[in-house]
Amino acid sequence: MPPGGSRSRSWRQVKANALPPGVSVGDQVPGPRSGAASVVVGNKLFMFGGYGGSGRLDDFWEFDFESRIWKEVHCQGPSPGVRENNGVVEYKGSLYLFGGYNGSQWLNDFHGFHIETRTWRKVEPAGAPPVSRFGYVAVVHSHYFCLFGGYDGTTWLNDMHRFNFDTSLWEEVNTSGQIPSIRSCPSWCKDGDNVYVFGGYDGVQRMNDFYRCDLETMTWAQIPGIGDVPTPRYFHSCAVHNGSMYVFGGYNGSDRLCDFFEHNFDTGTWTELEPHGDLPTGRSSLVAQVHGNSLFIFGGYNGQVVLNDFYEWRFQPLLVPPPTLQEDMRKLVNNRELSDVTFIVDGFPVYASRVHLALRSEHFRAMLYGGMRESEKGAEIEIKDVSHAVFLKLLEYLYTDTLSDVTANQAVHLLVASEQYLLARLKTLCEEAIRTSITVDTVCTIFLLAHKHNAEGLKEIALDFVLDNMEGVKDTAGFLELKQEPDLLMEIIFRQAS
Structure with missing residues (x-):
């Protein structure tokens, strides 16, 4: 293994911990299944239904990522009933489940599950719901449950609908742009205001095209395939983590796949990953969810049997938190509690730290440590020819080396101040801000x-x-x-x- 380890590119099989006393072994791990609906809420993975090999299921499970314990969820209220390939989402403490396939018919009923009370209820919406379907895209955005595409038993679809949680109203959405063709069982993930859709099946061919829909404007755009683009497939998994989308497995019409790809949103490039460790076998219709610094996959179908094995793939050995230095330093601007010098600007006190100003500016070093009256402890220093707002922006630059939300008018006055206080870089930043105006x-x-x-x-x-x-x-x-x-x-x- 190379220094630093290839563990960041390793699969390992997840073994559930022993259950507490009084819980039977039969409750320890869900049975084999493909096409289950799943969602992560907090430290829990919730998983409902699927296909168990001899029929569709309506059992409900949760996995605790901290204790590594599976537990069957015992619910109140009317169960949604057996089904597979349905989408489940979370909104304000409840899970919502739409449609799917129960083995004899395609469904378009809508159910809610309150996590705290463990109670199912059937949602009776206003207006006509979308037609029955399974294998569709499902996400929550703002106060809407949004779905796209799928298969209704006779027709492959590319329509988009949304359910308003506030009004309980379904409505069909008129999208624009490069709308994906009809399809079912693509992979999808949501990142910010965008939902990304990859591949799928239209009744004739498997696809590997890639689309993004801006859910604020309901505008689709096709994303060019650059790099190691995955081959056409459907029933595959997709997850997003730290600026990248990951695609695993699926079915290409002849084989269940176990290849693994990353799409970086910043570079727009696909890369095929070469993981090590306990590699999962090829499979389709699997559960795939991200928690913390890991991707977890469960079950699926390998072409011969339905599975219930469970794997974890760590994105990197340690997840380094993003830097906070600039934001921490910005908190020192006009912070009375952490200050040791006071300026009077336009009659208002402005609080600062001597050592930071002296380190960043020769002008302030001479003022505060040069033996002048201003260098005396407790002295209040009057600042002339600079407004209160501009002086605060000057301090922000001295603490963070950046400027934020500067208007062109402020930049003009700040440029004058930057010359007065001998701050060449600030002067250039102001020039750039003024240039754009x-x-x-x-x-x-x-x-x-x-x-x-x-x-x-x-x-x-x-x-x-x-x-x-x-x-x-x-x-x-x-x-x-x-x-x-x-x-x-x-x-x-x-x-x-x-």
Whole structure:
């Protein structure tokens, strides 16, 4: 094994821990199944129904990721009944289950399960529900349960519907863009406002096309296949983790697959992974869910028997939390409790830390540690020629090395302050913020400002804009101001002549 370990690319079989006293061995692990519905809520994996090899199931299980214990869920209320390949989602403490196939008919009933009270209820929606189907895409977005596509027993579909949890109303959604063709049993996952759909079957062929739907605008877009694109398949699994989507297994029409792929959302590239360890056999119609730093898969069908084995794949040996330095430092801006120096700006106190300001600015180092009156402990230092809002932005930069939510007008005043406090990088950031606001009406004012404060890069950009838009610029009030700066007028004339 290489240094650092290939454990980040290793499967291992999950063994359920021993159950507490009084729980029978028969309750320890769910029986074999394919096409079960599953969802992760907190530290629990919930799994309902599926196909057990001789018939459809309606049993309900939960797996505790911390204790590694399976437990059958004993419920109150009317069970949804046996079914497979149905979608289950979670919304505000309840699970919701729509449709599926019970072995003799395709369904479009809708059921809710309250997690805390362990109670099922049939949801009676307003309006007509979608037609019966299984093998569809199901996600929650905002206060909607959204579904796409599937198979109704005679027809493959690509319609989209959503259920409003607030009004209990179903409605068909008119989507736009590059809408996927009809299909059932693709894989899907949700990341932010987007749902991603890969592959599926349309009654004739298996597919490996890839789509994204923005659930805010209901707009579809096809994603180009770059890199090691998975071969066409359906009944495969899909999960999202840390900026990537992972696809495992499925059925290609002749074989149950055990290949494993990653699609990186940032690069748009597919990569085939080469994991080690206790490799799962090829399978379709499996449960796949992410919890913490791992992908878990359960059961499925290998072409001969229905399975109930359980595997874990760790994404990396240790999950390093994202850095928080900038946000932590931003909390020091005007923080009275953690300050040791007070400035008075526009009559308001502004609190800061001496050591941070001195480390980041020669101007503040001379002020606070140079033996002047301002270096005395407890002294209140009055700041002139800088507004309160601009001074706070100045402190934000000194603590975090970044600027956030700066308007073009603030950037103008901050540029002046950056020159006063000898902050070259801040000056450049302000120039960039101002550059994006250049228009025919503002360019001459910005040109003057850049000249006055030695912002050479901004000045050059403003001058180019003036030359490119001279017909419109010469009629503005700002152009008249240039008469007070004959040197700048001559610079424009000479540049235009050349």
